[in-house]
Amino acid sequence: MFWKKTAAASAVAMMSATLPHIANAQEAGLDEKINQAIAPISNVIAGTMFYSVPIGGTAFPLIVGWLVVAATIFTLYFGFVQFRRFGHAISLVKGDYSHPDDAGEVSHFQALATALSGTVGLGNIAGVAVAVSIGGPGATFWMILAGLLGMASKFTECTLGVKYRNEYEDGRVSGGPMYYLSKGLAEKGKPGLGKVLAIIFSICCIGGAVGGGNMFQANQAFQQIVNVTGGDESFLAGSGWLFGLVMAIVVGVVIIGGIKSIAKVTEKIVPFMAVIYVTAGMIIILSNITMVGDAFAQIFVGAFTGAGVAGGVVGALIQGFKRAAFSNEAGIGSAAIAHAAVRTKEPVTEGYVALLEPFIDTVVICTMTALVITISGELNSGLTGVELTSAAFASAFTWFPLILALAVVLFAFSTMLSWSYYGLKSWTYLVGEGKGKEIIFKLFFCLCVIVGASMSLGPVIDFSDSMIFAMAIPNIIGLYLLMPVVRGEINQYWAKIESGEIKKVK
């Protein structure tokens, strides 16, 4: 679908170039104008970020390899921490090691839940659909693999996020890559490099917040709304800017107006929506249990043969790896910001908790979406993005697109709120704290909601992907340099457990 749209957009662009008197600005509409203005910029950024080398006849973006190689190195360096300490992570989340006197502080569960609400969302619904529609069912296999490896990246970055966080005198706690890059590398005798990486990270994080954390969300939420209100005949079709304006006002009311009640309501509904989504997916999978074997067969065969996919195996692999990274954000550094506020004396405990995040997000929820799409047989319908997921679920429950539309809008909203915070923290790291400076960022963030809703999917995805992945460059350089610090933390933590200094409280 978005190929068609991009084609249509470029056709319009060509027409306006050759026949300016026909395709004048009035006929093009506001959405089209915004699209035409932004698309060339996002094309340049995406082209640079996704610099590719030919492998097996297909262009392989180096940045995807960068993330997967890092995840593999962390997995080996920490001795498959994601499998060996999975049980320990669960017992930390359950509060088995939480001291009762710390009641009222941020628990492991709360830090995990908040970080998850920033990642679970459209990546799991729309991103997976993009992956399998371009990369075939085989993309799912690579997505799961990337999710499992990504758990080690998440472990590393969130441990560092807690270790090098800032605890201000007024009691606020905040951390993230900009702090572990600058403080951690200063400890290693590289203050200059640390500072530079922290600044690059902050700039990219602002871009990621605006791209994947905002424009992609607004765009897909609008697509789904148009879908359920009648598709191309919908009264909203072509009025993305209007939807964006409404969404921007609601986001603005929360992040600028400080109206907590709207955020509170969303936070109550979002986990509920996630449960409905997973339940519906499970029902579809269970009621077609005979087809699950076949779906997995398609996933495995597709992963190693790449049958019918542009670019074959490498094509499937690229899509799987890309969407996994986009969905669980492992190695990107964003989650380290959310996890940093937890109450714990041992940074590594939050690392263990954080490794559950890619597992829940990618290995469980994304796989479920991929299975539903594969089972439904909608894969060859020519749809992509949230429209494909919607059609797949509708093949079992005709009313599901309505629920999904609500879920998509709410997920989009909660992800926007999380990313507005990540972006804001990076912004204040760069320009310093202050009411006026914060308002400027927040207004800009709201403006981007309108832009995102107005654009067509192709340029939005390119821009979002490139900015989110750009964060991984400074972050992972820092992780490589700081991974011995994490190992030191692991060793002293388990020494305390063995000596009985840290023990279960229940």
Place this chain on the structure above:
Amino acid sequence: MTDQPILVGYDGTDAAQRAVEFAGTRATAVGCAIHLVYVLEWSPYSFLSTQELEERHQRRTEELSRAEETLKPALEALNKLKIPVTSEVRYGHSGELICKIAEDKGACQIIVGRKGGSTLGARLLGSLPLTLVQASPVPVTVVP
């Protein structure tokens, strides 16, 4: 003089005030101490936004000092009556915590005030006195 204190649930409301007064007369008669418990409702599984995570420690410190302030007049009033009195502020589920503290302190009884709410909400969700009556390990007095 018994070493089993009377445990009083306190939150600064009029109902809690009445509970303290009633507990005062009981403690004088029996000759025992009073332990005031102020519970701030809290679940480690509630959902917080990123902003709230950042501010949680700060808010907690504020909430604790506010609770200590609220406890002060009650402590002074009981001190005037020459009743040995201790207090604590805790985060958690009020019913569960008060029962647990009663056990740990070996309290002889629990006294709490009743807000007199007969609204549908209170009936459906259950109130602290009702929870205590159901679950307390020691006798419970509810002061109207």
